[in-house]
Amino acid sequence: xxxxxxxxxxxxxxxxxxxxxxxxKSLIQRLFREEIMQESVIYQDILQKGEERGKKQEALQxxxxxLTRRFGAIEPEVGQQIHSLSITQLEDLAEALLDxxxxxDLENYLVxxxxxxxxxxx
Numbered sequence: 001x002x003x004x005x006x007x008x009x010x011x012x013x014x015x016x017x018x019x020x021x022x023x024x025k026s027l028i029q030r031l032f033r034e035e036i037m038q039e040s041v042i043y044q045d046i047l048q049k050g051e052e053r054g055k056k057q058e059a060l061q062x063x064x065x066x067l068t069r070r071f072g073a074i075e076p077e078v079g080q081q082i083h084s085l086s087i088t089q090l091e092d093l094a095e096a097l098l099d100x101x102x103x104x105d106l107e108n109y110l111v112x113x114x115x116x117x118x119x120x121x122x
Contacts, residue, residue, distance in 0.1 A: 013040035052087065059090040063097065071103040078103070081110045089113060 012032060017040075019028050038044070060083060067074050067082075074082075085093065093109065100106050 009039055013043060017042070056087050056090065059087060059094065063090060063094055066094075066097060067103075067106065070097070070100070071106070074103070074106075078107060078110065081114070085113075 016028055016032050019031075063082065064074065064079070082090075082093070092113075096109055097106065100109070
């Protein structure tokens with residue numbers, strides 16, 4: 001009954017999200033067209049965040065496997081530092097670890113990237 005297409009789509013997407021709190025997924029899918037939900041900015045944001053989390057998790061798993069294979073067990077503190085890195089930092093670490101000779105190199109690398117660049121002159 002809502003004539004404006006964009007408003008109708010936004011309301012439909014909101015209803016789907018709320019319905020998901022109470023009803024079965026298959027029922028919601030039968031009642032609503034999927035493309036309406038996909039047009040929702042909230043839906044797109046949720047997808048983007050999920051993709052970022054997945055990418056980070058994959059990068060973490062690969063890097064930790066590579067480091068464990070190269071150096072054996074990684075110290076828990078070092079593992080925590082690696083888990084706290086951003087996706088970009090993990091990608092940089094994946095390249096840098098190819099040049100590491102010892103776990104010391106890894107620890108030095110992590111210290112260097114965690115220190116803010118001090119651009120002030122003393």
